[in-house]
Amino acid sequence: QKEVEQNSGPLSVPEGAIASLNCTYSDRGSQSFFWYRQYSGKSPELIMSIYSNGDKEDGRFTAQLNKASQYVSLLIRDSQPSDSATYLCAVNKGPGTASKLTFGTGTRLQVTL
Amino acid sequence: EAQVTQNPRYLITVTGKKLTVTCSQNMNHEYMSWYRQDPGLGLRQIYYSMNVEVTDKGDVPEGYKVSRKEKRNFPLILESPSPNQTSLYFCASSLSLQGGEQYFGPGTRLTVT
Numbered sequence: 001q002k003e004v005e006q007n008s009g010p011l012s013v014p015e016g017a018i019a020s021l022n023c024t025y026s027d028r029g030s031q032s033f034f035w036y037r038q039y040s041g042k043s044p045e046l047i048m049s050i051y052s053n054g055d056k057e058d059g060r061f062t063a064q065l066n067k068a069s070q071y072v073s074l075l076i077r078d079s080q081p082s083d084s085a086t087y088l089c090a091v092n093k094g095p096g097t098a099s100k101l102t103f104g105t106g107t108r109l110q111v112t113l
Numbered sequence: 114e115a116q117v118t119q120n121p122r123y124l125i126t127v128t129g130k131k132l133t134v135t136c137s138q139n140m141n142h143e144y145m146s147w148y149r150q151d152p153g154l155g156l157r158q159i160y161y162s163m164n165v166e167v168t169d170k171g172d173v174p175e176g177y178k179v180s181r182k183e184k185r186n187f188p189l190i191l192e193s194p195s196p197n198q199t200s201l202y203f204c205a206s207s208l209s210l211q212g213g214e215q216y217f218g219p220g221t222r223l224t225v226t
Contacts, residue, residue: 032213034213043218044156044215049213100158100161101158103148
């Protein structure tokens with residue numbers, strides 16, 4: 001079982017729709033969770049971080065965390081063609097594991113006109 | 114401008130010829146890390162550093178060396194490159210010692226023939 005799992009996609013959504021990206025992780029002791037966006041040929045950039053159960057909203061982005069189910073998701077409202085990218089889920093195992101960040105393989109999102 | 118820089122951006126070399134990829138950040142971050150990104154495998158951590166003269170192995174450290182003599186610099190050294198080290202390499206830094214909210218450099222595409 002991979003430590004961080006994501007569906008590779010592509011996930012295709014029409015412009016203006018909600019895109020829902022999902023991620024599961026295996027280590028129940030994980031503490032911190034991150035979503036990075038990576039455009040083709042570019043480096044990853046952080047778009048959301050979440051540390052406690054529930055929802056965290058930032059503009060059109062909402063991160064959702066459920067530690068009991070070991071599940072983290074990213075919702076993108078009013079999807080735009082510029083949102084087309086690969087979204088990487090990353091998990092930090094927290095204190096005592098010294099800053100080890102584990103990434104999923106990413107979900108490719110395509111926003112169609 | 115706050116940034117992480119890497120050099121070179123592209124490198125083609127031959128098996129066994131020692132090379133160094135430089136990484137520098139101007140944000141006074143304590144945490145720095147190196148990743149490689151391969152299709153289907155995602156981002157995998159090679160080495161990380163939590164401060165000057167403090168480095169530790171990530172998930173795939175074999176064949177690589179690092180050093181952290183200054184806070185801003187974190188070079189990646191391949192003493193004897195092999196074709197299986199052909200990959201896209203990213204350097205990243207973080208203000209937090211948990212390392213989750215990372216800023217990535219532009220990447221170095223390395224080909225070893």
